[in-house]
Structure formats: structure tokens, C-alpha cells
Amino acid sequence: xxxxxxxxxxxxVKSHEGKGNIEFARVFPKWDENxxxxxxDYAILPKDxxxxxxxxxxxxxxxxxxxxxxxxxxxxxIFNVKPGDVIVNTNNSSHSLxxxxxxxxxxxxxxVKYSRDSVNAYKDDSKIAxxxxxIGGTNTKVLILEDSEIKEFYQIKTPQINSNDEMxxxxxxxxxxxxxxDKDIRGVGxxxxxxxxxxxxxxxSSCFMPNINNLNIQxxxxxxxxxxxxxxxxxxMAAFGELYLGSAKGCENSITLTLGxxxxxxxxxxxxxxxxxxxxxxxxxHFIAKTAGEMCSxxxxxxxxxxxxxxxxxxxxxxxxxxxxxxxxxxxLSNKSExxxxxxxxxxxxxxxAEAIVNLKYLFDCETIIITGGISNASExxxxxxxxxxxxxxxxxLWSDTFIRLGRFNEKSGAVGAAAKALEMYCYDGCxxxxx
Numbered sequence: 161x162x163x164x165x166x167x168x169x170x171x172x173v174k175s176h177e178g179k180g181n182i183e184f185a186r187v188f189p190k191w192d193e194n195x196x197x198x199x200x201d202y203a204i205l206p207k208d209x210x211x212x213x214x215x216x217x218x219x220x221x222x223x224x225x226x227x228x229x230x231x232x233x234x235x236x237x238i239f240n241v242k243p244g245d246v247i248v249n250t251n252n253s254s255h256s257l258x259x260x261x262x263x264x265x266x267x268x269x270x271x272v273k274y275s276r277d278s279v280n281a282y283k284d285d286s287k288i289a290x291x292x293x294x295i296g297g298t299n300t301k302v303l304i305l306e307d308s309e310i311k312e313f314y315q316i317k318t319p320q321i322n323s324n325d326e327m328x329x330x331x332x333x334x335x336x337x338x339x340x341x342d343k344d345i346r347g348v349g350x351x352x353x354x355x356x357x358x359x360x361x362x363x364x365s366s367c368f369m370p371n372i373n374n375l376n377i378q379x380x381x382x383x384x385x386x387x388x389x390x391x392x393x394x395x396x397m398a399a400f401g402e403l404y405l406g407s408a409k410g411c412e413n414s415i416t417l418t419l420g421x422x423x424x425x426x427x428x429x430x431x432x433x434x435x436x437x438x439x440x441x442x443x444x445x446h447f448i449a450k451t452a453g454e455m456c457s458x459x460x461x462x463x464x465x466x467x468x469x470x471x472x473x474x475x476x477x478x479x480x481x482x483x484x485x486x487x488x489x490x491x492x493l494s495n496k497s498e499x500x501x502x503x504x505x506x507x508x509x510x511x512x513x514a515e516a517i518v519n520l521k522y523l524f525d526c527e528t529i530i531i532t533g534g535i536s537n538a539s540e541x542x543x544x545x546x547x548x549x550x551x552x553x554x555x556x557x558l559w560s561d562t563f564i565r566l567g568r569f570n571e572k573s574g575a576v577g578a579a580a581k582a583l584e585m586y587c588y589d590g591c592x593x594x595x596x
Contacts (some may be wrong), residue, residue, distance in 0.1 A: 205230070205265040210258035213482075221271050223247045223257070224394030225341045228265030231258045288346045290577025292401075293331065295352040295392050297368030299471070299534070302334045302570055304343065305579035308405055308449045312338060312595035313572065317328050318368075324375045331377065332384050339385070347388040349578030350377060351397030353422070357439045357537065361391040367457040367465075368421060375459050384491075385495075390585045392416060394574045396433055398567070399426025400528045401577025404584075406568035413526045416567065417444075417517075418574065419535035422465040427524065443519070449512050454489075467512040470535060476505035493538055514549035521558055532574075539566050 193420055203333040205211060207229070223232070225245045227405045232241045233256045241247065241257070246293040289306040295318060303313040314337070321327050354366025361378020384391040392400075399408070399416035408428065416426045425442040434441050445465040446458060453462030466472060478484055482501040493502065519528050535542065543566055551559050569576045 162437070169265060171558055192458075200271075201269040203265075203267050203269060205257070205267070205454040206299050207259055207262055207264070212254060214468045216564075221269060224268040224270070226266055228259060228263050229261040230265050231260055232256070235487075236360060248362040273503070288583060289321065289343045289525075290579040290582040290586065291335055291345055292577065292582065293334055293348070293350045293573030294330070294397065294578060295350065296394060296574075297353050299368075299420075300334060301575040302338060302479040303572065303575045304338050304345070305576060305583065310572065312576075321369050322371045322545070323374060323392070324380075327369070327372050327375060328377070328380045328384070329381065331381050335381070335385055345387065347390070347580035348381070348385065348395050349397065349580070349583035349585075350389065350391045351394035351578045352377070352382070352391065353394050353424070354417075355443070355543045356391060358390075358396070358435060359391040359439070363391070382419050388582070388586060390578075390581050391423065392433075392578075392581065393426070393442065395426040396435070397426070397575075397577035397581060398532050398573035399442075399530075399577065400433060400581050401569060401575075401579075402532065403431075403572045403577075404565050404580040405576060406573065407530050408528060409525045413524065414528045414530060415520055415524060416530040416532055416573065417513075419468065419531065419533035421470055423468045423513075423516075423533075428526075429524070439546050444516060447516060447519075455543070464512065464516055468509055468516065469488075472509050472512075473505050473535070476508045477501055480504045486589045493541075500568045502518075503541060506538070510542070510546045510549050514546060514553055516563070517546075518553045519554075521554060521563075528562065529564050530567045531564065532570055533558030534571045536567060536570045 161206075170595060194252055203211065210353040214375060223241075224245070225241050226233045226243055229240065232239055232247055257265070259268065277365055289304050289311070292303050294301040298318060299315050300318045301313070316334070319330065321330060322444045330351065340577035352363055352366065353368055354372075355364040356362065357364055361376060363372060363375045365373055378389045387495050395416065395418045398418050399414070402408040402416050403411070403414065408416065409427070412431050414428045416428075418424045418426070425444045427442050428592075436442075445463060446456070446460070446469075447464040448462050449464040449467050450462040453463055456463035456465050475529045477498075478502045482498050482505070495502070520526065520529065531539075531543065531546070543564065547561075547564050550564060567573050
């Protein structure tokens with residue numbers, strides 16, 4: 161009976177956000193000055209979907225579960241719900257519901273108003289601001305993401321970090337530059353180059369920071385800034401950023417490559433980040449590209465990092481007779497008098513990168529490969545050349561002109577993804593059977 165009523169009055173309701181194919185109907189949609197009820201919504205949650213209800217300042221929200229079993233979160237409390245349960249949120253906290261059963265959940269959401277002013281004061285989740293950091297071997301990018309847009313951004317050189325305490329102090333100082341009274345910062349995402357246990361928020365090791373080992377960044381930073389923190393590998397964050405807002409949006413299976421001090425991959429399978437059995441999937445910088453090749457910072461020889469990276473470009477450039485002074489990729493590319501030698505350096509790098517991309521396609525059969533990172537800023541020297549080499553190496557039935565794409569955010573992808581992940585974790589953390 162209720163579902164029939166739902167189908168009769170179903171329409172788009174913008175007061176809630178969810179994950180999956182969730183349906184809403186506004187049963188009581190009109191403002192009635194003589195009633196304390198602001199609205200009543202009727203929602204149907206199929207299996208494996210979740211819903212993030214918004215916080216409404218000065219109001220109570222009541223949830224009546226009349227079908228199905230699920231998991232409810234009120235702020236930091238998580239508990240199971242069943243038909244007949246009534247849950248009341250009275251402390252202006254975040255609250256969410258997930259369907260982890262094999263049947264639909266049917267729920268009424270009732271908001272009780274106290275005054276028109278208090279209802280108008282609520283904050284929509286799309287306006288929630290989060291901070292994202294991308295800590296690379298060369299540079300650290302920091303930004304605020306709000307309403308799916310980058311509101312503030314800055315970049316600094318990543319300093320030499322010699323201890324766990326120095327690492328935490330550096331991260332906190334970066335965050336505090338963007339913590340402002342006029343911004344409702346709800347969480348922080350941190351992407352970092354290295355082996356990361358994302359479930360624990362722990363940096364296990366990093367070739368670029370050899371003195372940092374088994375550091376629980378999530379806990380240490382959260383304690384200092386008093387906000388939720390999520391930590392993952394920088395390439396995973398870049399992949400999430402491109403999936404959430406960028407060039408991989410709408411793709412179920414994609415791989416985002418970050419080309420910077422080294423090369424990494426963030427893998428999206430069936431719409432979710434793939435971390436592997438130990439959380440270290442995507443470390444393609446340590447693919448063996450050349451037997452007994454150049455010595456990598458990991459202590460092994462022939463790693464792809466040594467042939468596809470800023471270091472590789474500089475080495476190729478010098479080998480071709482170029483003169484290099486410290487100053488980074490931007491300074492190198494600005495030397496127009498050495499354009500032929502720079503193009504040769506890119507050509508050699510693209511040989512190795514094309515082989516890696518072809519192998520990834522054969523292994524994962526992904527829809528698209530997204531190119532991001534600092535090197536992607538030189539797209540005029542990279543993309544067309546790379547596409548031609550991949551097309552020449554791959555079985556032609558697997559090639560399409562949209563297979564290789566430039567990332568929407570280039571070197572900012574990791575920070576965007578970190579901020580987007582912080583928003584997702586704020587809305588849904590503790591309410592999913594699988595880690596998002």
C-alpha cells in the first residue's frame with residue numbers, strides 16, 4: 161500500500177543525499193504556519209544503498225522505520241534499526257542510514273520546526289567545506305573544496321622530513337593556514353606518496369621520506385585539529401578526485417596515473433577504489449621496467465619510477481646534451497632554445513609509459529586511463545605522443561580515442577580527491593558495510 165502511494169506522489173527531493181538508487185517522495189511538502197511539522201518524506205532504500213540526512217539547525221528530525229533492517233548513525237553512535245523503531249535526532253548532529261539487508265528499507269523522515277528562521281539556517285551538505293592535502297615527494301598542494309568547487313589553493317615545496325613529529329607538525333601547519341572562522345570545515349583528507357594503510361590512516365613507508373615509518377597520521381592530526389581526518393595514498397586520492405568530479409566521472413572502471421616525482425596509479429573497479437589485500441594496490445612505480453636497470457630509491461633496480469617521472473625526464477634531457485639547473489620541470493620546459501632535446505626526453509619517457517598503460521589495459525580492462533600530476537601540465541608534449549605509442553602497441557580492438565584522457569585537475573587531482581573523500585567520510589563514515 162505504501163509503495164503504491166509512493167509511486168503516485170514520487171518526485172525529486174533535494175533535502176537528502178544518498179549512495180545508490182534511492183527514491184524519495186515528499187508526503188507533506190507545503191509550509192503550514194499552523195503546524196510544527198516542516199516536512200515528511202518517504203524514502204525507499206534498496207539493498208546496498210545508504211542515505212546521508214542533513215543537519216537542520218534548531219530542528220528535530222524523527223525517523224520511523226516500518227520495513228527492513230539497517231544501520232543508523234547519530235554523530236558517533238552506530239546501532240541497528242528494525243521495523244517499528246523510532247529514532248529522534250535532537251542535538252543538531254549528522255545522521256545517516258544504510259541498508260545492509262537483502263530487502264528494501266522503507267522509512268518516514270519527519271522534520272519538526274521551531275521557527276522559520278531556524279529552518280532557513282540549516283546548512284546543505286553541498287555547502288560543507290573540506291580541506292584536501294596532496295603531499296608529494298617534491299610539492300605539497302592544499303585546497304578547500306566547497307560546493308564541488310576549489311575555493312582556495314596553495315602549493316609549497318615539501319621539506320625534508322626527518323621524523324614522525326616533523327611530519328605531523330608539517331601537515332598541521334598546512335591545514336591551519338586554511339582553517340578560518342568563516343569556513344565550516346567538516347573534515348580533512350590527506351593523500352601522501354608511499355605505502356598507506358587507509359583503514360588505519362597509517363603511512364607505512366615512503367621512498368621519498370625514508371625516515372618516516374608506521375606513522376598513524378589520521379589519529380595524530382585529528383587529535384591536533386579536532387576534526388575527522390582520512391588518509392590514503394596520493395594516487396588513490398587522485399583517482400577518487402577524477403571519479404568524483406573529473407575526467408573519470410561516470411566510469412565504472414578507470415585507472416588514474418599520477419606523473420610527478422615518481423609514478424603511481426589509483427584504480428577504480430566497479431565504481432570503488434581498489435586497495436588490494438594489503439592496501440598497496442597501484443604501486444606501478446615499482447613495476448620492473450628494465451632488468452638490471454637504474455637503481456630506484458626503494459633499493460631495487462629497473463623500477464618504472466626511474467623511467468617515467470620528473471627525474472627520468474631530467475636524466476633523458478641531460479643524456480641528450482641538455483644543460484640542467486635546479487628549478488623543477490617548469491624551468492626546464494621554459495627553455496625554448498632546447499625544445500628538441502626536451503621533446504626527445506618526453507619521447508623516451510613515453511615509450512616506457514605506453515608499455516605500462518598497455519599492460520594495465522590487458523590486466524584490468526579499464527574503460528579509461530586518466531593522466532594527472534605535474535608532468536601532465538606539459539600536455540602538448542605528452543598526450544598526442546602517448547596516444548600514438550599506445551595505439552601502436554595495443555591490440556587494435558581494445559583501442560579507442562577516449563581511452564587515454566587528460567585529468568580535469570592535473571596536479572590538483574590528489575588534493576581534490578582528498579577533500580572529496582573527506583566529504584564522503586563525513587557524510588557516510590560508519591554507515592557502510594564496505595569502505596567507500
